[in-house]
Amino acid sequence: MQPSERLIVALDVGSRENALSLVAALRPKVQRFKIGMELFTTCGPPLVREILEKGGQVFLDLKFHDIPNTVARSAVAAARLGVGMFTVHLSGGSMMARRAVDELEAHCQVYRVPRPKVLGVTVLTSLSADDLQQLGVGRSVEDQVVALAEMGKSAGLDGVVCSPREARLIREACGRDLLIVTPGIRPEGSEQDDQSRTLTPRIALEAGADYLVVGRPIVKADDPLEAAETILLQMDGA
Ligand code: C5P
Numbered sequence: 001m002q003p004s005e006r007l008i009v010a011l012d013v014g015s016r017e018n019a020l021s022l023v024a025a026l027r028p029k030v031q032r033f034k035i036g037m038e039l040f041t042t043c044g045p046p047l048v049r050e051i052l053e054k055g056g057q058v059f060l061d062l063k064f065h066d067i068p069n070t071v072a073r074s075a076v077a078a079a080r081l082g083v084g085m086f087t088v089h090l091s092g093g094s095m096m097a098r099r100a101v102d103e104l105e106a107h108c109q110v111y112r113v114p115r116p117k118v119l120g121v122t123v124l125t126s127l128s129a130d131d132l133q134q135l136g137v138g139r140s141v142e143d144q145v146v147a148l149a150e151m152g153k154s155a156g157l158d159g160v161v162c163s164p165r166e167a168r169l170i171r172e173a174c175g176r177d178l179l180i181v182t183p184g185i186r187p188e189g190s191e192q193d194d195q196s197r198t199l200t201p202r203i204a205l206e207a208g209a210d211y212l213v214v215g216r217p218i219v220k221a222d223d224p225l226e227a228a229e230t231i232l233l234q235m236d237g238a
Helices: 016-026 037-053 068-081 094-111 129-134 141-154 164-174 201-206 224-236
Strands: 007-010 032-036 057-064 085-089 117-121 159-161 179-182 211-214
Touching (some): 007 224, 016 032, 016 037, 032 037, 037 068, 057 068, 068 094, 117 179, 129 141, 141 159, 141 164
Parallel strands (some): 007 032, 007 211, 032 057, 057 085, 117 159, 159 179, 179 211
16 A cells, blocks of 8 residues: 555544534545544534545544444444445444444445444553453453454454554554554654643554554644654655
């Protein structure tokens, strides 16, 4: 894959206008855009359709976590909307993940539409070992991340979202077939913002990431296209 296919820009902005002007500015170089809870709650499916009409691909990051029937129906709704990827929380359990993939597969075969990739969120990077203890999880963060990634793989998910620092562990445990998507990327020599466990684009790719999610270093830049080009160049060196 070319670097431009591996870069996903997180549209972490609060309005349709800001999102579309970023897409317009970046489109020459960037194809994939992540829409998270804030933007989706504000703008909903019409914005997804507008981005798709402009030739972008959409990663819908709503982290579904509910009973299997509800998640499976939401997965089918995401496919109808035309997104290329979406997320579910692996802590929803293997039955939830399996049902989502199975019903998605059946829907996409019947309607002959491309099946979106389903990505599992392992352990949120905001959670510490103490938080896991409070939730009744006795394992270390790393062991829990790997256990959930393995569970997601057995349930038929296409990939996982994880910290770039966990990419190598997951790659070793789950093999080449599982897609690894990593946020927490900062270009060489830039601000860390509130991300405490970041890696550079090149090191994240070398650790086994397939896709990199980048938000503020591009979205908050004076010239977002130039910032994206710098990151693409750094990815090209990997
Ligand atoms: O601005 P920044 O590059 O830090 O944005 C990273 C994006 O990835 C944000 O949309 C954020 O919600 C998301 N994310 C993250 N860490 C995770 C999971 C998702 O930063 N563990």
